[in-house]
Amino acid sequence: MPFIAAADAPQFDLHGASFTGLASPSRGAAANSVWIVTLHDTAQAVTHTLSAEEIIVCIEGRALATLGNVQHELTRGSAIVIPPDVPFSLRNRHAEPFRGVAIMPIGGQARVSGQPPFTPPWTH
Numbered sequence: 001m002p003f004i005a006a007a008d009a010p011q012f013d014l015h016g017a018s019f020t021g022l023a024s025p026s027r028g029a030a031a032n033s034v035w036i037v038t039l040h041d042t043a044q045a046v047t048h049t050l051s052a053e054e055i056i057v058c059i060e061g062r063a064l065a066t067l068g069n070v071q072h073e074l075t076r077g078s079a080i081v082i083p084p085d086v087p088f089s090l091r092n093r094h095a096e097p098f099r100g101v102a103i104m105p106i107g108g109q110a111r112v113s114g115q116p117p118f119t120p121p122w123t124h
Contacts, residue, residue, distance in 0.1 A: 002028050009036075012122045016043035021122035025106055032103050033123035037090075039063055039098040045091035051117065052108030054082040056090070061098035064091045074100065 004027050012019040020036040023029040037056065047066070056065070058074040065072045065080050066089045072080055074090075082088045092098040109117040 019122040035122045039092040045089040047089040048112045052105045054104040056100045056102045061096045063098040
C-alpha cells in the first residue's frame with residue numbers, strides 16, 4: 001500500500017508526545033519508517049539513544065534538541081541528523097506545538113537508560 005491517508009495513519013502517545021505513523025512495513029514501506037512527532041510544552045524531554053540514524057525536520061513550531069552535550073534550536077525548515085548511540089532529547093518550551101517529520105531505517109530501536117531497547121510502535 002504505497003499511499004497512507006492522514007485519516008488512516010495510526011496515532012501513538014508516549015511521554016506526552018504524539019506520534020503519527022506514516023510509512024512503515026505494515027503500511028507498505030520496505031526500507032524506512034516515517035512519522036510525524038508532535039510535542040506540546042507539557043511533553044517530557046526523554047534522553048535516549050538510537051540503534052540507527054534518525055532525521056527530524058521541523059515543519060511547525062520550535063523545539064530544543066540536545067544531541068550529546070550540544071543544544072540546537074529546531075525551527076521551521078531546519079533538520080537534525082541524530083547518529084546512532086549519541087544521547088538525544090527533544091523538548092518544546094513554547095505554547096505553540098512543535099511538529100516534525102522523522103525518518104529512520106526499518107528495524108531501528110530506541111534505548112532509554114535502565115530499560116531494554118524497543119522498536120517504536122509507529123515504525124511497525
